[in-house]
Amino acid sequence: MLIKVPSVVNLGLETIKVDVEVNLANRGLPGFEIVGLPDKAVDESKERVRAAISSSGIDFPAKKITINLAPADIPKEGSLYDLPIAVGILSSVLGFPIPKNSLFLGELSFDGSLRHTKGALLMALFAKEFRFENLFVPKDSANEAGAIKGVKVFPVENLIQLSSHFLKRKSIEPVSGQKILDALPAPAEFDMREVLGQEQAKRAMEIAAAGGHNIIMVGSPGSGKTMLARALPGILPPLNETESLEVTKIYSAAGNIPPGGSLITNRQFRAPHHTASLVGLVGGGARPHPGEISLAHRGVLFLDEFNEFPHSVMEAMRQPLEDGYLTISRSKQRVMYPADFMLVASANPCPCGYLNHPKKICICSPLQIKKYQKRVSGPILDRIDLHIAIQPVDTTEFSDNQKNSELLESSKAIKQRVVLARQKQEKRFENDSIQSNAQMKNTHIKNYCKLEKDIEELLYRASIKFQLSARSYMKTIKVARTIADLEGAEEIAISHMAEALQYKPKIYEL
Amino acid sequence: MSQHNEIGKKGEEIAKKFLEKNGYKIIEQNYKTKYAEIDLVIKKGKDLVFVEVRTKIRENFGAPEETINKKKIRKIKNNAMAYVATKKWNSSFRIDAICIVLKPDYTIERLNHYESI
Amino acid sequence: MEQVIGIEAQKYPRLLKEIGNEAPKKLYYKGNWEEFFPAKAGSRSAAGENCLAVVGSRHLTSYGRKITEQLVTEIAAAGITIVSGFMYGGDEAAHKATVRMGGRTIAVMPCGIDIIHPEYQKELYNEILEKNGLIISEYEGKFLPVNWTYVQRNRIVAGLSKAILVVEAGLNSGSLITAKYAKKYGRKIFAVPGQITSEVSKGTIKLIKEGAEPVSEANDILKFFKVLVNPVKRAPSSQNSQNFVSSGLTKSGSLEQKIIEQLKREPMEADLIARTLGVSVAKIGTALSLMQLKGFINQESGKYYIN
Numbered sequence: 052m053l054i055k056v057p058s059v060v061n062l063g064l065e066t067i068k069v070d071v072e073v074n075l076a077n078r079g080l081p082g083f084e085i086v087g088l089p090d091k092a093v094d095e096s097k098e099r100v101r102a103a104i105s106s107s108g109i110d111f112p113a114k115k116i117t118i119n120l121a122p123a124d125i126p127k128e129g130s131l132y133d134l135p136i137a138v139g140i141l142s143s144v145l146g147f148p149i150p151k152n153s154l155f156l157g158e159l160s161f162d163g164s165l166r167h168t169k170g171a172l173l174m175a176l177f178a179k180e181f182r183f184e185n186l187f188v189p190k191d192s193a194n195e196a197g198a199i200k201g202v203k204v205f206p207v208e209n210l211i212q213l214s215s216h217f218l219k220r221k222s223i224e225p226v227s228g229q230k231i232l233d234a235l236p237a238p239a240e241f242d243m244r245e246v247l248g249q250e251q252a253k254r255a256m257e258i259a260a261a262g263g264h265n266i267i268m269v270g271s272p273g274s275g276k277t278m279l280a281r282a283l284p285g286i287l288p289p290l291n292e293t294e295s296l297e298v299t300k301i302y303s304a305a306g307n308i309p310p311g312g313s314l315i316t317n318r319q320f321r322a323p324h325h326t327a328s329l330v331g332l333v334g335g336g337a338r339p340h341p342g343e344i345s346l347a348h349r350g351v352l353f354l355d356e357f358n359e360f361p362h363s364v365m366e367a368m369r370q371p372l373e374d375g376y377l378t379i380s381r382s383k384q385r386v387m388y389p390a391d392f393m394l395v396a397s398a399n400p401c402p403c404g405y406l407n408h409p410k411k412i413c414i415c416s417p418l419q420i421k422k423y424q425k426r427v428s429g430p431i432l433d434r435i436d437l438h439i440a441i442q443p444v445d446t447t448e449f450s451d452n453q454k455n456s457e458l459l460e461s462s463k464a465i466k467q468r469v470v471l472a473r474q475k476q477e478k479r480f481e482n483d484s485i486q487s488n489a490q491m492k493n494t495h496i497k498n499y500c501k502l503e504k505d506i507e508e509l510l511y512r513a514s515i516k517f518q519l520s521a522r523s524y525m526k527t528i529k530v531a532r533t534i535a536d537l538e539g540a541e542e543i544a545i546s547h548m549a550e551a552l553q554y555k556p557k558i559y560e561l
Numbered sequence: 562m563s564q565h566n567e568i569g570k571k572g573e574e575i576a577k578k579f580l581e582k583n584g585y586k587i588i589e590q591n592y593k594t595k596y597a598e599i600d601l602v603i604k605k606g607k608d609l610v611f612v613e614v615r616t617k618i619r620e621n622f623g624a625p626e627e628t629i630n631k632k633k634i635r636k637i638k639n640n641a642m643a644y645v646a647t648k649k650w651n652s653s654f655r656i657d658a659i660c661i662v663l664k665p666d667y668t669i670e671r672l673n674h675y676e677s678i
Numbered sequence: 679m680e681q682v683i684g685i686e687a688q689k690y691p692r693l694l695k696e697i698g699n700e701a702p703k704k705l706y707y708k709g710n711w712e713e714f715f716p717a718k719a720g721s722r723s724a725a726g727e728n729c730l731a732v733v734g735s736r737h738l739t740s741y742g743r744k745i746t747e748q749l750v751t752e753i754a755a756a757g758i759t760i761v762s763g764f765m766y767g768g769d770e771a772a773h774k775a776t777v778r779m780g781g782r783t784i785a786v787m788p789c790g791i792d793i794i795h796p797e798y799q800k801e802l803y804n805e806i807l808e809k810n811g812l813i814i815s816e817y818e819g820k821f822l823p824v825n826w827t828y829v830q831r832n833r834i835v836a837g838l839s840k841a842i843l844v845v846e847a848g849l850n851s852g853s854l855i856t857a858k859y860a861k862k863y864g865r866k867i868f869a870v871p872g873q874i875t876s877e878v879s880k881g882t883i884k885l886i887k888e889g890a891e892p893v894s895e896a897n898d899i900l901k902f903f904k905v906l907v908n909p910v911k912r913a914p915s916s917q918n919s920q921n922f923v924s925s926g927l928t929k930s931g932s933l934e935q936k937i938i939e940q941l942k943r944e945p946m947e948a949d950l951i952a953r954t955l956g957v958s959v960a961k962i963g964t965a966l967s968l969m970q971l972k973g974f975i976n977q978e979s980g981k982y983y984i985n
Contacts, residue, residue, distance in 0.1 A: 080658055080678040081626050113626070250949045250959035407979040412737050412848070412877045417766045418798050440980045442947055453953060512971055534960070549967035550960055553948065557980075 063386025073139030087120030169306030239285030262533030270441030285462030572616025734768015754781025790821030847881030
């Protein structure tokens with residue numbers, strides 16, 4: 052008897068239909084085999100399925116069972132075929148038909164219950180596109196799949212429950228009208244008002260958040276770089292619907308959606324350490340999986356101690372910083388992961404960290420400093436729009452009013468401005484393929500950043516005086532555009548351009 | 562003779578009787594090649610069949626079916642080919658397995674005949 | 679031809695000879711020796727007769743650098759020869775300022791005459807030679823610097839000079855060693871006062887306490903040299919060409935004026951200006967950029983200065 056149970060395979064963010072063909076042969080020695088390029092985890096599903104069926108109180112058939120995962124030329128990984136295999140066997144034992152237009156996905160536990168499985172959202176998207184009506188997924192993954200409207204998602208708890216559903220004894224209620232829960236809320240560790248002083252840095256953070264600009268902070272240890280970065284999530288605008296789906300897809304593929312979670316609606320903040328591996332940071336591996344920079348898609352990638360990151364990482368980041376995605380090529384497959392993140396980098400000015408410190412003395416020689424600063428590759432620095440120097444703050448010099456954080460602007464207030472600025476940008480780029488000012492290419496700048504004669508003159512003068520490169524010139528215009536948006540201005544004014552010049556690349560005088 | 566060999570012998574006798582009852586003609590018993598031994602070589606009409614007999618007392622320590630793995634099957638196949646070559650048999654053949662479970666008193670609990678494993 | 683001067687030679691620096699048995703037996707040099715120490719002894723107008731040693735911490739603060747540039751530029755313009763040790767930081771700032779101004783400078787190396795140390799200051803080295811400066815050392819050939827040669831070098835720096843100016847120095851710094859030699863040889867010591875909290879002011883404050891003369895303007899030193907021999911014609915400064923944005927300072931009471939008021943007191947970062955004036959940092963940033971473009975102020979390592 053041949054039974055076909057449809058399921059899917061996720062290659063990167065691409066989904067392909069897989070037919071789990073279950074053959075129970077009457078002739079031949081009883082046995083259980085899986086063919087069709089399974090990896091170890093798929094192969095082991097034999098044992099899980101056997102145990103799960105037995106512990107559900109159903110006799111495991113003593114027949115020659117062969118499972119084929121078709122198409123057989125695509126490598127399949129993971130434990131997500133447990134459910135389709137079990138359903139195929141049960142359908143033969145219990146004699147129920149496999150419902151039409153349905154997809155199955157899920158990992159089994161020995162006791163017959165289903166576990167949270169990665170990729171449910173990707174399957175739901177696939178189901179919607181190719182008109183599959185019913186999805187059978189583990190209960191814990193149902194919210195994730197249920198985020199896609201127009202597909203019936205059945206939350207399956209265990210094999211017994213599923214069998215009674217198919218035998219029409221007691222049906223499972225599909226999840227419907229799912230309230231969208233934030234799968235991974237990203238609370239900021241600090242409120243901006245807790246950061247004393249650092250007015251210019253805070254302002255730069257606001258601009259970066261509003262326009263999606265990359266930013267680098269250079270300053271001594273303890274000057275508050277990390278605190279500023281950690282406060283950033285609090286002023287980021289929420290993800291819009293398309294962005295939210297994009298991000299959730301990546302997290303779903305990586306298996307990073309917590310059980311019961313649905314869509315991710317907050318911008319994510321990723322802070323990998325500089326000792327993380329290249330593959331962990333940019334993604335890859337023999338079976339490609341998304342790395343930290345993809346998990347930071349539409350969010351923030353915070354690289355503390357930026358110059359400590361190995362050269363290979365910096366080089367690997369060039370493509371995503373330019374194009375917003377990353378291609379991982381392997382001999383067997385090529386996958387593309389989106390990686391359009393806002394880079395927030397922090398660095399010490401010199402090896403000892405105290406160059407230009409008001410109190411402490413730097414003990415580095417100019418040569419050491421030069422070498423240290425050179426560790427950040429030029430092309431990467433070129434793609435950073437905002438450069439700020441951070442000086443340690445001596446709060447003992449503050450007046451009581453200045454020290455009272457209640458009087459400072461809260462993250463919430465800043466966020467309001469940021470959100471408005473983002474809305475302006477969304478409207479502006481309606482017909483373009485970009486979302487924020489930071490992503491503007493030269494043609495966009497021509498269209499949306501018309502400069503009055505005197506502003507152009509100012510910028511020209513500045514480019515000579517401050518020796519701005521052609522790219523810095525363009526970056527300054529982009530930043531000015533965001534500053535204008537924050538103010539609600541339609542056109543870039545002189546004041547916007549002048550402020551933007553504050554965040555130009557700094558050259559550290561020795 | 563140790564117990565497991567005794568059980569094996571007993572099983573083979575049971576299998577022989579079973580096969581004869583089903584119209585097979587026993588050609589060889591415990592035919593030895595340089596690889597190993599073929600438990601039974603039988604014939605029914607045009608079919609030449611090599612039979613591996615597995616016998617166990619009770620199934621507490623696993624079914625006899627489980628003791629036949631791919632390696633064993635390959636071994637039987639090699640044996641069969643060696644046999645076919647020596648006997649100059651030029652028609653098709655197949656490999657069967659007979660799994661027997663005995664009660665402790667050596668009476669039959671179940672007997673399964675799997676064709677073409 | 680080996681360029682070397684023995685202690686018995688007529689051309690041997692008179693002041694250096696005065697330090698007695700500590701004077702180096704031989705001096706190797708590069709550059710035009712006659713320009714500084716002509717054969718005719720006692721020519722008081724020769725460049726080598728009026729030397730000021732300028733020394734400072736290797737870890738010069740931006741304040742120290744600014745002061746060095748300011749003072750040295752004026753002093754060198756008056757025809758005084760600036761002597762220093764070619765180390766990075768204070769020495770390098772002094773040489774650089776002199777060369778840029780077009781003045782005369784002598785660099786005393788802690789290593790063999792054929793080596794440039796530190797090597798990455800090669801550009802400055804060549805500049806000194808091109809601009810008629812002098813490089814000297816008591817070591818021949820490719821002798822590598824070791825820690826005691828730095829100290830030995832300092833005695834030549836002190837010995838060549840009539841007076842010594844210490845810009846910034848920590849306690850136990852090489853600059854203080856030079857000052858110690860200067861005192862021993864009976865040379866005048868000048869020191870620039872700094873903030874008492876700064877590590878690199880501790881040495882200069884100690885010197886002042888011990889009797890060194892505090893310096894607040896170039897004239898303090900020029901008065902000591904009295905005679906202004908062959909004032910060097912001042913090279914056109916690049917700063918003059920900065921007023922390209924036609925508008926000048928806006929009227930009094932404006933934000934720009936207020937910022938100028940603040941910066942007159944002390945150089946500040948944008949954050950501090952915003953905090954002190956109670957104006958948003960966005961507005962301050964705008965004003966600072968414009969003022970910088972107009973050439974009123976300048977920025978260095980985070981702080982803004984009045985030009």
